[in-house]
Amino acid sequence: MEEVYSDLNDFEKRLKVNRNLEDQVQSSSDEEDTNVKPRFTTEADVLKEKNRILMEKLFKSEKQVNEYKEMVDAISNGGKADLKDKKLIDLAKKNRSLQLQVESLKTKAAKAAEFALKLKKEKDLDETNSQMSPKKSNNILETQSMMTGIDSDKKFKDQQLKGELDKAIKCLERETGEIVSLDDMVREDSNWKGRAQKIEVLKSQIKKLKEQNFGTSMMNDGLSVISETPSVFTGKITHAEKNLTKLNNNRTNELEQLRKELEETKDELNNVKTKYKAAVARRDTLENQMKDVKSEFTSKFKILIEKTENDDKLIQMLKAEIKRIESAKGVKSQLSSGGISTTSSVKSQQQDTVPEFAKMKAENGRLKNQIKCLEIELEQKEDKIKNLLTNCVGAPDERFEEKELRIAELEDKVESLEKENFRIRQDMNQTKDGFGRGGGQPGPTRTKDESDKIIKELSKQNAMLRRKLDDALERLGNSTGFKQ
Numbered sequence: 001m002e003e004v005y006s007d008l009n010d011f012e013k014r015l016k017v018n019r020n021l022e023d024q025v026q027s028s029s030d031e032e033d034t035n036v037k038p039r040f041t042t043e044a045d046v047l048k049e050k051n052r053i054l055m056e057k058l059f060k061s062e063k064q065v066n067e068y069k070e071m072v073d074a075i076s077n078g079g080k081a082d083l084k085d086k087k088l089i090d091l092a093k094k095n096r097s098l099q100l101q102v103e104s105l106k107t108k109a110a111k112a113a114e115f116a117l118k119l120k121k122e123k124d125l126d127e128t129n130s131q132m133s134p135k136k137s138n139n140i141l142e143t144q145s146m147m148t149g150i151d152s153d154k155k156f157k158d159q160q161l162k163g164e165l166d167k168a169i170k171c172l173e174r175e176t177g178e179i180v181s182l183d184d185m186v187r188e189d190s191n192w193k194g195r196a197q198k199i200e201v202l203k204s205q206i207k208k209l210k211e212q213n214f215g216t217s218m219m220n221d222g223l224s225v226i227s228e229t230p231s232v233f234t235g236k237i238t239h240a241e242k243n244l245t246k247l248n249n250n251r252t253n254e255l256e257q258l259r260k261e262l263e264e265t266k267d268e269l270n271n272v273k274t275k276y277k278a279a280v281a282r283r284d285t286l287e288n289q290m291k292d293v294k295s296e297f298t299s300k301f302k303i304l305i306e307k308t309e310n311d312d313k314l315i316q317m318l319k320a321e322i323k324r325i326e327s328a329k330g331v332k333s334q335l336s337s338g339g340i341s342t343t344s345s346v347k348s349q350q351q352d353t354v355p356e357f358a359k360m361k362a363e364n365g366r367l368k369n370q371i372k373c374l375e376i377e378l379e380q381k382e383d384k385i386k387n388l389l390t391n392c393v394g395a396p397d398e399r400f401e402e403k404e405l406r407i408a409e410l411e412d413k414v415e416s417l418e419k420e421n422f423r424i425r426q427d428m429n430q431t432k433d434g435f436g437r438g439g440g441q442p443g444p445t446r447t448k449d450e451s452d453k454i455i456k457e458l459s460k461q462n463a464m465l466r467r468k469l470d471d472a473l474e475r476l477g478n479s480t481g482f483k484q
Helices: 002-028 033-077 080-128 134-176 182-186 195-211 217-227 240-338 340-392 398-437 448-483
Strands: none
Touching: 080 134, 195 240, 240 340
């Protein structure tokens, strides 16, 4: 509104000057009748001009009112900082457009200067040939005068735009308080803050310090004066500090939360590290235990293999004993055909076989005891392996169950062999009883072919048992190596 009043005052001054000039002109003229009509026309023109100026100013004032409404809405919705940023962005955009206009005018002026130089050169050439073509020289002079006029207009506009650009830059410097590149200000991701916003932040910090009772009373008095200074834009004490303090408090709360989360993550990391170290130590101990169990298993399997070898030897001994009994049986048949004279020799042979049967019986008992001891030890080792597997994995492995089944099958085979051995021993006892009855009638004994078949089956079963034990040992070694 002040600009409107100043423009109206200027217009009234110019109007007074024009009226004085008209009065002087009219007083010098002799015609008095014609003085009324021009005066009327000049007043009407003045009113029209004044009306036009007022309409233009009214339009500008309405535009400013709309801008102020937008500013008030922005303050009520987004706060003071958004309004400042918006104003700065608008000023930067205007400055950018002015710069573009200046650059375009510079290019146009440069083109006009180049064109003027070309025309000047052509003029020089035409002046040399002026006698030959006078019309051409006149055209060149006209074009040169026209281009000089255009060049002067361009220069005037360029100077005018430069002046506006300087004014805009000065306004920006007043607004920002420092010289900042426009590209950095316009960029959206920039964290640039204006002077007014910095002042508000400092005021909020000063209030915090005052609340915390830092500093002397004189310092508080000085700070109170600073904190009560009017705002840069409104000229009144605003409540934008509350928004800034809220933002600052939110930032401090976020920082505290992040610090707490960082400490929690550090604690979790330390716990995980300790658990990992404990798991590694447990793994090492379990590996050592598995190695010990493997070594014990290998030793026990070696014992079982030695037992199978002893069983083979026992089978060979039994085979030899059966052959010897069969040969003795043949001798008995010869003696029975010869008469009673041979009974004394049979008794002597029978007395020789009795200690051998006792030895075989003792050997069989010893082997049974060994088998029972090995079975007990095998069960203990299986329990240990199950415990280790449950500690390592949480449940027994399917392969381990298969191995248990195979071991059970092998134990069944061993029991069947023991039964077969017991049956052979009974047959031998029956043959022994047959020899001891007298009368030359032996008990029911097996033939040579049947005994050979039994011995062959026993040897085959023993060999199969040894192969299965070797396979089980090898698989157990592979599985323990895989677990490790």
